[in-house]
Amino acid sequence: MKEEEEIEMVTPGEVLGKGSEVKAGKGAYLSPDNNTVFASLTGRRSLVHPSPHSPDQRPTVEVIGHKAHGPVPEPGCVVIARVTKVMARMASADIMCVGSKSVREKFSGVIRQQDVRATEIDKVDMHSSFRPGDIVKASVISLGDARAYYLSTAQNELGVVSAESMAGGTMVPVSWTEMQCPLTGQIEQRKVAKVGA
Amino acid sequence: MANQTLKLGGGLPQDGDAICVMKAGKLRFMKPNKYWVESSQKRYVPSAGDNVLGVVVDTKPENFLVDIKGPALAFLPVLSFEGGTRRNIPKFEVGTLLYVRVVSANTGMNPELTCMDANGKAAEYGVLKEGYMFESSTGLSRALLSSPPHPVLEGLGKKLSFEIAVGINGRFWVNASQSSTVILVGNAIQKSESLSLVQQKIYLEKLLKSIQ
Numbered sequence: 001m002k003e004e005e006e007i008e009m010v011t012p013g014e015v016l017g018k019g020s021e022v023k024a025g026k027g028a029y030l031s032p033d034n035n036t037v038f039a040s041l042t043g044r045r046s047l048v049h050p051s052p053h054s055p056d057q058r059p060t061v062e063v064i065g066h067k068a069h070g071p072v073p074e075p076g077c078v079v080i081a082r083v084t085k086v087m088a089r090m091a092s093a094d095i096m097c098v099g100s101k102s103v104r105e106k107f108s109g110v111i112r113q114q115d116v117r118a119t120e121i122d123k124v125d126m127h128s129s130f131r132p133g134d135i136v137k138a139s140v141i142s143l144g145d146a147r148a149y150y151l152s153t154a155q156n157e158l159g160v161v162s163a164e165s166m167a168g169g170t171m172v173p174v175s176w177t178e179m180q181c182p183l184t185g186q187i188e189q190r191k192v193a194k195v196g197a
Numbered sequence: 198m199a200n201q202t203l204k205l206g207g208g209l210p211q212d213g214d215a216i217c218v219m220k221a222g223k224l225r226f227m228k229p230n231k232y233w234v235e236s237s238q239k240r241y242v243p244s245a246g247d248n249v250l251g252v253v254v255d256t257k258p259e260n261f262l263v264d265i266k267g268p269a270l271a272f273l274p275v276l277s278f279e280g281g282t283r284r285n286i287p288k289f290e291v292g293t294l295l296y297v298r299v300v301s302a303n304t305g306m307n308p309e310l311t312c313m314d315a316n317g318k319a320a321e322y323g324v325l326k327e328g329y330m331f332e333s334s335t336g337l338s339r340a341l342l343s344s345p346p347h348p349v350l351e352g353l354g355k356k357l358s359f360e361i362a363v364g365i366n367g368r369f370w371v372n373a374s375q376s377s378t379v380i381l382v383g384n385a386i387q388k389s390e391s392l393s394l395v396q397q398k399i400y401l402e403k404l405l406k407s408i409q
Contacts, residue, residue, distance in 0.1 A: 086306050088272070127303040166304075167211070184211050 010039045016061045022047075023056065027063030039063045070104025073140045073149055080161070081109050081151065083134045089113045091130045093138070093151065108148040111138060115152035116191055128177070128189035129153075135162040137193050159193035206233025207242070237336020241366035243267040243302035250330060250364030251310065253293040261289055263297065266366045269307045273297060277311040279319035287324075294325045294370060296362050325362055328372025331383045335367045337390045349389040352401040353382055356408065381408070 010016065016028050019035035025048065027041035039045070043066035047059050073079055073095055081093035095107040114121040116129050130136065137158050138151035153159045156176075165171045165181030165188055173192045174180045180187050205211065208220035209232060218224075222236025241249070243265060251263035251271060260272040273295070275286045289295075295312065302308040314320040333341075341347050341363045350361070359373035359382050371382045385404055389397050 086303075088306070088309065127301075127306060132305045183213065 008045045009043070010045045010063055011042050012038075012040050014039045016045060016063075021058060023050075023058045023060045025060040025062035028061055037061060041069065042066050043069065071098040071101045072103075073098050073107055073109075075140050075142050078137060078139050078158070079109070079151065081136055081138055083130045083132055083136060086126050086130050086132055088126060091126055092148065093136060095149065095151075109138065109140070109151040110144060110148040111136075111151045111153060115141065115150070115154055118154045129191040130160065131163065131188075131190070133164055134160045134190065137161050153191055153193075156194040159191040161193050161195065163188075163190055201230060204231045206231060208234030208236065235336075235339075237334045237339075239266075239332075239334055239367060241266040241335055243271065243299050243308040243366075245299055245301050247299045247302075247365045249297060249299060249310075249366040250325070250362065250368040250370060251295050251297050251366075252330075253289045253291055253295065255291065256289065263295065263310060265297075265299075265308065265310075265364075266368065267302075267308060271297075271299070271308040271310050273310040273312070277313060278323070279313055279317065289324070294330055296322050296325055296364070296370075298322060321362075325370050325372070328360075328370050329376075329379050329383060330368055330370045331387060333367050333369055333387060334390065335365065337386070338363055338365050338367055338369065340390075341369060341386070347386075347389075348394065348397050349385055349401055352398075352405065353385060356405050357382065 016022065016037045016039055019030050019037055022037055024030045024037045027039060027043060028037050029040050030037050041063045043063040046062050046064055048062060049059050050057055077098055079095045080097040081095045083091050083093045085092040090113060091111045093109045093111060095109050096102060113124050113126060116124045136153060138153050139158060141150045141152045144150040163171050163179055165184070165186060167181055167184045167186070169181045169183040171179035171181050171188065174187065176192050177189055178187050179190050179192060205216060208218060208222065209216055210219055218234060220234045220236050222234045224232065225235045226232050249265045251265045253261050254264050254270060255262040260274050262270045263273050265271050276282070278287060297310040297312055298314070300309045300311050312319065312322040314322070341350060342365065357373070357378055359371055359378055361369060361371050361382070363369040369386065371379045373379045373382065389400065392400055
């Protein structure tokens, strides 16, 4: 597949082509009223030729390349988030990284009580799983509601990656449910992520 | 104190190997190994199992938001009443005074309250109607709840008839048939905090004589 790049900046709302001639790719959408493809992001217009085997021989038009586009969480990807608030039935977290890239703007995520772990989900105590300030690795379940993405830590590799104890020291994981403070030796309960091979 | 596992309570954080004192107050000890610093202050730190006086601040679909003089508002689930179901949710106005029990108070989370005792009965919890609520310090609340009973409280109780509810969060409520009695009892208790035992006796005698 060859990429034909035209150095043409487009802004949201600009016409990129007719729906009969091009397919809408990333950053573009097809308006059903008049069968036209419009841009929905700011960036460079790029045309991607279709593979010769596909039945639909229309090229795909995309809007890419603008510096302001940071990574955006999608359902299924693993994110790193910092827990901001812990409540009785859910914990709020600020998403900081998507995969290995850090985000440009803040995204909010929510970890519900039933998504903390895979077993005994109605007996989960949120306070023994997360505390405000913990760094957690979670996967995005869905786009959630208008306020936040829905995150889940219900796998062995997901959960608290780094946490500070009440005395202020960075804690060391001891088991899947406990972390220990190196300064005082106190054990605190968390949903710990399995790190490493 | 060699080779003992100590339980440190409030006011005694551990700094490496040394235990330091962070609050001014009396160092208290309970066998076998509990130490804590007891002080009297206006601020209340919520802890599970406390009986407190709360004021309703807001109503949400699942909880009432109640102010209990702590760092955060406490949540009182709408079903935490004896025989509470979705059909008979109580309607509390903003400003209603409640006698409630703290169920859980984890750091960083809003405390959770209930109007039932451990068996699910209403016990004495619920709305406190009429009367007047006074503010006090946490030390005075503890003194009012201690046994043997507080001398001023006992002395007033012998001559006057009133009812009183004490919250460990630095609030107490007094109700009587006449508002002059309520004012008298409330002021007497608040004044007695700064008096020593002997002074309290003298103050009480003078007060009761002046009522006659």
